[in-house]
Amino acid sequence: MAAAANSTPPSRSSAAPVALFFYFSKVGVLSFGGAVGPRLHKEFVEGRRWLSDAEFSTDFAVARMMPGANIVNLGALIGRRLMGPGGAVAAVLGLLVGPSLVAIGLVALADHWKAGGTLDAALQGVAASAAGLLLGMGLKTGGRMARMVFADGQAAKGISELSVLVAIFLLVGLLRLPMTVVVVCFAPFSAALAFLTGDKAANKGRG
């Protein structure tokens, strides 16, 4: 926190964690269809100016890299940055409590209306689209690695990353081996491969 003090916008106020809980609840409950990240940016960077763009980007990068739901991680980091442990708790609760109640309410409503096939078909379409979004995301990552295979000086990196990706997909997706065991076994292996095949000079100073 101290290191980032010089880039901290001045208006970061004396608001209490309780207020933070409500701001995060508002963002959580209002962001339909998986756009919580951009809304948090709007609220805290553009709106309240409690965070600089750089702080938000750093937090989002850490949130994406660490295990856990990206948005909840982001909330914990922003809350921590603004108000320490109490802020982190307030942010995470804000992102989870309200939206949980809304989601459970929607499930209860869906149960109620189930009799007509219309809702069934709509939900099936949403599930299919959401799976398609994941498919696109995974293919994009895989495609980037496949292109590395044919790029100058990156073939080893591309091949090793692509093999880990395919192996994980086969073991968890098709063979249904326990994900926890698979990830714990592969994580050191994958990091070692990245270390051995990585461009050390390019890696330096990144993050």
Add this chain to the structure above:
Amino acid sequence: MMADGRTLLTLLAVFAPLSLVSFGGGPATLAEIQHQAVAVHGWVAQREFADLFAISRAAPGPGALLVTLIGWRADGWLGALTVSLAFFLPSSVLVYLAGRYWSRWRDLPWHAAVEEGFVPIAGGLVLAGALAILQSGGGVVLGIASAVAAFQLWRPKVHPFILLGGGAMVSLLYRWI
């Protein structure tokens, strides 16, 4: 499912470890959660799993709230609370600590390797998650998913909500025709 302590303990045992290995976020855990919730413990039927996934995606808030919905189905409000704690608390504590030490770590040589090492793992897990949902559906589901995937690769900036809505419309049209 009856509300006895054993269900709660099972929920805890399934979701707490996943919290700490969910590289790639909520979607990375879909395949494992589906396997546990449908095949191993029978908390929800396969079709119901897809419905809860759809609702968690269309509803406001983090998509990872699917886990809360599964807890709710498995054991009511206590189930929802147990799963939420099990799945969100460990990773939140971990990321909180990471936030503290991140700036100190970032120049160490292994840091970039660890960071890059997670990318293919997350990619494989997310694809496994997509497969877990697609297995449940027929040709329409596969068609919609492929179209959305292709569209997203072509136009990455389109708001996901538009694609979710589009998928629902296509599915409805197919039902009515």
